[in-house]
Amino acid sequence: MQKKQLIECHQRITPFIHRTPVLTSHLLNKIAGVEVFFKCENFQRMGAYKMRGATNAILQLTKEQKGKGVVTHSSGNFAQALSLAAKSLGVKAYIVMPSSAPRVKKEAVKEYGGYIIECAPTLQARQAMAKKIEDEKGATFIHPSNDLDVIAGQGTACMELLQEHPDFDIVVVPVGGGGLIAGTALAAHYFGDDCTVIGAEPFEVDDAYRSLKSGKIESNDTTNTIADGLKTELGDNTFPLIQKYVEGIVRVGEDEIIAAMKLVWERMKIIIEPSSAVAFAAVLREKELFKNKKVGIIISGGNVDLKNLPF
Known part of the structure; x- marks a missing residue:
């Protein structure tokens, strides 16, 4: 870069x-x-800080990609960041969260307009569920860090x-x-x-x-x-x-x-x-x-x- x-x-x-x-x-x-x-x-x-990366990632998408929404898996802060960034830019956000995620972070995701899909608290479960939504909705996967x-x-x-x-x-x-x-x-x-x-x-x-x-x-x-x-x-x-x-x-x-x-x-x-x-x-x-x-x-x-x- x-x-x-x-x-x-x-x-x-x-x-x-x-x-x-x-x-x-x-x-x-x-x-x-x-x-x-x-x-x-x-x-x-x-x-x-995750608001920064989430916003940049969505802004880089094509109009067609924005129309189908974005999906991520996150225990908390990136879930909130992608939800708010998506809401600010008029994009739908699907958020895969482990069942063990802090309640305060789940509530914030909902407030920011994210659609929460819960899964088992393992990385494998998070990845599998995000892939399923990606395939079913056509949403673009945005990784929280990578x-x-x-x-x-x-x-x-x-x-x-x-x-x-x-x-x-x-x-x-x-x-x-x-x-x-x-x-x-x-x-x-x-x-x-x-x-x-x-x-x-x-x-x-x-x-x-x-x-x-x-x-x-x-x-x-x-x-x-x-x-x-x-x-x-x-x-x-x-x-x-x-x-x-x-x-x-x-x-x-x-x-x-x-x-x-x-x-x-x-x-x-x-x-x-x-x-x-x-x-x-x-x-x-x-x-x-x-x-x-x-x-x-x-x-x-x-x-x-x-x-x-x-x-």
Whole structure:
């Protein structure tokens, strides 16, 4: 993917997204021992960065494709993003969601006009149901993370971050399916000044960490993490970009994720979801790695079930 494609993508989606704020906290900087700036995609439309990629992907479709609708499978944030992006553009969205998806996210999908089709909480069940709808309805499948148009859209968050602060040494992002980190890494490569990208991942779902070590896409045997947005695995489009442009991945424990989430809630007075807290938890864990650096963190989203908080 070329620099020009990212610039065109940003121009394309700008009328349909929010330019989210960049916040910092003297107290959190002191606790982390490093200067940290948060790109707050929890303030994005539908509450997460995924609005960017979903909008770009739909805008790239033909008139005929738009007429037949789009379909995806998602545990939450991309489900909401595709639903809202489709509604904004007058397109029907079919959303395959696992029965275990957070209630708050299912309700949001319905509010945004998405048609929910529930399935068993396995990747295989999600893929099979999405394929069935694709075949029956003629809808275009848009992958939550492994679609190149989605990856480009996700990269625009880091583009905006670097427009405001061109001198970042490191940008840290959570890793699930890899769409955000792949797009971020491309943006840092093209628009940063010697800016490296580091991923953050729970120990419980450390497939990306192991994939970089082994050189092939690895899977997770279990998905026992509070970071529900990071349970997905890398794809054949995201993994090569991560291999080429990402410096490394820091793994964190569940207690560290909860502590980082609570710290941001208490000290910055903003709502972030556990998946977002993983990136800040990585900075708190590996203080020596980030020492004397200017660090950007993509706060990926703020969609939480307030009746089911971990603290």
